[in-house]
Amino acid sequence: MMYILEKKNVDQTLSEWSAKYEVYTPQKVEAYSQFLPFTESSELALNEPLNTRYPPKSLFLPQSEVMLKYNKRLNKFDEIKILPEKRIIFGIRPCDASAITLLDTVFDTDEYQDPYWTERRENTILVGLGCSEPPSTCFCTTVGYGPFNQDGLDALMTELDDVYVVEILSDKGQKLFSNFPASSKDQEQSVLNIQLKAKDLMEPAFETENLKQTLDQLFESDYWSEIAESCLGCGICTFLCPTCFCFDIVDEVQRNERIRNWDTCMFRIYSQEASGHNPRPTRAERTRQRLMHKYSYWLDHIDKIGCTGCGRCVRHCPVGLDIRAMLRAASNFEREVVNVG
Amino acid sequence: METRPKIALFQCKWCLYSQPDQNWVDNDLPSSMYLVKLPCTGRINPLYILNAAQGGADGIVISGCLPEKCHYKEGNLSALRQHEEFLNFLDYIGYERSRVRFVWLDLQDRGRIQKELADFEAEIAKLGKAKVLATRTNVSPGGQYA
Amino acid sequence: MPELTTELRKNIEQLLTDQVVDVVIAFKKADAPLRPQPAFFRNLEELEDLEYNGLCQNNLANYLTRYPHDTKIGIVVRGCESRSVNALIVEKQHPRENLYMIGIPCQGILDIRKIIKKTGEDVTGYSEDGDQVSVVYEGKEVNLQRSDLLHDSCLRCAHPNPVNADVLLGEPLPDGDPTIVRLAIEEFEALDRDERYAWFQKEAERCIRCYACREACPMCYCTECFVDHATPRWTESDISQAGTQAWHIIRAFHQAGRCTSCGACERACPMDIKMTYLTDKLNNDMLEVYQFETGMDDNTQPPFASFNLDDKNRFVI
Ligand code: SF4
Numbered sequence: 001m002m003y004i005l006e007k008k009n010v011d012q013t014l015s016e017w018s019a020k021y022e023v024y025t026p027q028k029v030e031a032y033s034q035f036l037p038f039t040e041s042s043e044l045a046l047n048e049p050l051n052t053r054y055p056p057k058s059l060f061l062p063q064s065e066v067m068l069k070y071n072k073r074l075n076k077f078d079e080i081k082i083l084p085e086k087r088i089i090f091g092i093r094p095c096d097a098s099a100i101t102l103l104d105t106v107f108d109t110d111e112y113q114d115p116y117w118t119e120r121r122e123n124t125i126l127v128g129l130g131c132s133e134p135p136s137t138c139f140c141t142t143v144g145y146g147p148f149n150q151d152g153l154d155a156l157m158t159e160l161d162d163v164y165v166v167e168i169l170s171d172k173g174q175k176l177f178s179n180f181p182a183s184s185k186d187q188e189q190s191v192l193n194i195q196l197k198a199k200d201l202m203e204p205a206f207e208t209e210n211l212k213q214t215l216d217q218l219f220e221s222d223y224w225s226e227i228a229e230s231c232l233g234c235g236i237c238t239f240l241c242p243t244c245f246c247f248d249i250v251d252e253v254q255r256n257e258r259i260r261n262w263d264t265c266m267f268r269i270y271s272q273e274a275s276g277h278n279p280r281p282t283r284a285e286r287t288r289q290r291l292m293h294k295y296s297y298w299l300d301h302i303d304k305i306g307c308t309g310c311g312r313c314v315r316h317c318p319v320g321l322d323i324r325a326m327l328r329a330a331s332n333f334e335r336e337v338v339n340v341g
Numbered sequence: 342m343e344t345r346p347k348i349a350l351f352q353c354k355w356c357l358y359s360q361p362d363q364n365w366v367d368n369d370l371p372s373s374m375y376l377v378k379l380p381c382t383g384r385i386n387p388l389y390i391l392n393a394a395q396g397g398a399d400g401i402v403i404s405g406c407l408p409e410k411c412h413y414k415e416g417n418l419s420a421l422r423q424h425e426e427f428l429n430f431l432d433y434i435g436y437e438r439s440r441v442r443f444v445w446l447d448l449q450d451r452g453r454i455q456k457e458l459a460d461f462e463a464e465i466a467k468l469g470k471a472k473v474l475a476t477r478t479n480v481s482p483g484g485q486y487a
Numbered sequence: 488m489p490e491l492t493t494e495l496r497k498n499i500e501q502l503l504t505d506q507v508v509d510v511v512i513a514f515k516k517a518d519a520p521l522r523p524q525p526a527f528f529r530n531l532e533e534l535e536d537l538e539y540n541g542l543c544q545n546n547l548a549n550y551l552t553r554y555p556h557d558t559k560i561g562i563v564v565r566g567c568e569s570r571s572v573n574a575l576i577v578e579k580q581h582p583r584e585n586l587y588m589i590g591i592p593c594q595g596i597l598d599i600r601k602i603i604k605k606t607g608e609d610v611t612g613y614s615e616d617g618d619q620v621s622v623v624y625e626g627k628e629v630n631l632q633r634s635d636l637l638h639d640s641c642l643r644c645a646h647p648n649p650v651n652a653d654v655l656l657g658e659p660l661p662d663g664d665p666t667i668v669r670l671a672i673e674e675f676e677a678l679d680r681d682e683r684y685a686w687f688q689k690e691a692e693r694c695i696r697c698y699a700c701r702e703a704c705p706m707c708y709c710t711e712c713f714v715d716h717a718t719p720r721w722t723e724s725d726i727s728q729a730g731t732q733a734w735h736i737i738r739a740f741h742q743a744g745r746c747t748s749c750g751a752c753e754r755a756c757p758m759d760i761k762m763t764y765l766t767d768k769l770n771n772d773m774l775e776v777y778q779f780e781t782g783m784d785d786n787t788q789p790p791f792a793s794f795n796l797d798d799k800n801r802f803v804i
Pocket residue numbers: 237240241242243244294306307308309310311312313314323
């Protein structure tokens with residue numbers, strides 16, 4: 001079943017939803033866009049070619065999350081309200097929605113459930129927006145996803161002239177859109193064409209077959225120090241990445257709060273031990289951890305690549321380190337070694 | 342201001358030359374004043390000043406020794422350079438510079454610290470509660486972006 | 488700037504062949520559009536990838552501190568980079584005799600943000616010729632004026648010519664107008680207190696604490712930064728107001744008398760946060776109060792590392 005949301009009605013629809021839900025949409029900030037709560041004065045950034053710069057994982061795993069709050073006066077813990085109301089995230093890209101399903105396998109498993117994560121997941125509706133014209137830095141199709149991938153979404157919109165055609169993917173999505181006009185057969189056919197064309201526009205960025213084996217074999221090689229020589233060791237590629245989930249828990253003693261902050265394997269102190277020893281002493285080992293986690297350890301974990309090809313790390317690395325080029329170099333590096341041997 | 346302004350006093354442990362003054366600071370400081378004793382004004386990292394401001398101090402007093410009288414020869418000289426510039430800088434981003442006062446004390450300044458603090462407290466009371474930089478409030482439950 | 492790149496390549500070739508240096512720090516072509524990558528040349532074959540253009544946005548002096556002192560380093564420097572190298576020499580981060588500076592009188596670095604504001608985010612190609620820049624956007628060529636795209640720091644730059652370079656490629660340029668940077672500061676100072684604080688808040692609060700600004704800065708070479716310190720903790724490590732504001736204030740303040748206004752921090756920031764309005768103010772104060780400009784020679788200590796009894800006249804008693 002597909003429905004029609006006219007572009008000119010988007011603002012109105014969002015404000016109607018706002019009465020019952022907290023609505024998040026991509027909005028313009030400086031030269032980029034970011035998911036922010038929708039208000040009447042919001043400047044929407046739905047039709048930007050590029051995805052939001054700050055990843056929407058923050059809506060489920062906030063960069064700084066209060067886990068505990070202690071009331072010194074009453075000598076007890078304050079109650080923490082995780083989500084005050086139900087939410088709609090409108091216009092999330094397929095790569096980011098898929099990333100959230102990857103993170104489900106970390107924060108919501110049979111054995112352990114993270115209450116902060118699960119409560120937000122249960123109470124959030126994800127309305128996706130597919131990418132008709134994938135930008136040059138994206139490579140979702142290479143890693144097994146795609147510009148109209150449906151993983152994790154409750155509904156998926158395809159832009160068609162002056163309307164969005166909405167595919168319903170879950171009961172939650174059905175409930176949200178049931179009052180909207182249905183689409184015509186023609187429109188549905190056009191949507192199919194757009195989706196196929198978008199996928200075809202994307203060239204494979206690197207070879208994924210045997211990539212894991214290649215990387216595993218390179219573990220002790222010089223490859224890492226070669227590719228990481230210019231790396232600054234900043235947090236950009238991992239903080240902006242929708243699938244990175246590392247965190248660090250600190251007690252903000254002056255505020256009586258226990259906070260969970262994002263952390264990253266690209267920081268020196270991430271693996272620094274209390275003794276002073278650091279098992280990942282240089283940027284080479286840290287870069288190895290980032291690449292291996294995404295392209296090897298995730299495969300051990302759920303047999304899927306832990307990168308959804310959103311391209312943020314490619315676009316925003318301040319020294320132009322491109323994960324696609326690094327992975328191509330990995331395959332070539334091995335060949336060189338084999339040839340010499 | 343209904344209650345007395347909060348004042349942080351960073352004191353070099355050598356600068357109060359008279360024992361009664363030091364006793365007063367150690368034991369009889371009003372409860373709205375917070376004492377941080379340091380080996381030298383040169384040991385005051387600008388972060389201490391910032392921390393006091395962020396934590397809600399309405400005024401900050403730094404008391405130290407005169408030039409050439411520093412216990413560590415020139416700790417106060419380095420302190421002066423840095424702190425002056427730090428205050429210029431805080432002023433530049435909107436913090437009222439007059440919320441921080443230096444008190445350089447000499448041997449004959451018996452009883453001066455009490456007067457300086459009282460005088461400063463009156464001035465800060467006129468300025469009212471500090472708003473700029475007083476940011477150590479709680480993060481909203483669920484974190485910034487939730 | 489293909490001619491300059493060719494000349495640069497020739498120069499580096501010579502240095503490596505004559506074994507004057509062990510490694511040359513320069514830039515090479517990268518796959519990511521608009522982002523040439525810092526590169527480390529040790530042998531001649533690699534030099535094919537050498538690149539130099541207005542998009543080379545990092546301060547290469549940043550990499551000096553990664554080498555042992557006995558490594559002979561060749562480094563390509565523009566005005567600000569040479570001053571950063573000099574400042575690092577003053578701070579004993581590398582001996583002058585093991586450095587070879589290949590100077591380029593600098594036309595200024597282009598700001599990617601200014602480019603994508605004019606085109607759109609997904610730029611796929613770039614070339615420049617004199618004052619003409621042409622980028623490819625959505626398959627079409629877009630022509631732009633170089634002067635419209637210069638990074639703010641470069642618009643305000645007073646010393647585009649390398650200081651103390653061992654060789655200079657190209658003719659020295661006229662010095663920049665030192666009053667321009669002053670104007671920007673005065674404009675900010677003319678705002679009232681609340682407006683200034685509001686501006687500062689708006690910038691600092693977008694911070695995601697990725698520390699790219701720190702890592703991109705040649706002078707931020709501390710092994711342990713104050714924000715990384717665990718016992719005692721100096722500031723909050725979350726993205727609360729208090730945490731991000733402390734980061735912005737103290738990071739900038741640690742650069743007083745050490746920053747060369749290259750703007751590498753601002754260009755590295757993923758959240759488009761402005762921060763040179765902070766460091767420029769500090770630099771300007773250093774100039775006005777102590778007549779000190781960072782990196783203009785390789786032996787003068789910065790004001791906060793040197794103090795003297797003349798200061799005593801400034802104690803207000
Ligand atoms: S590794 Fe890079 S491309 Fe892949 S999901 Fe993360 S940020 Fe996106």
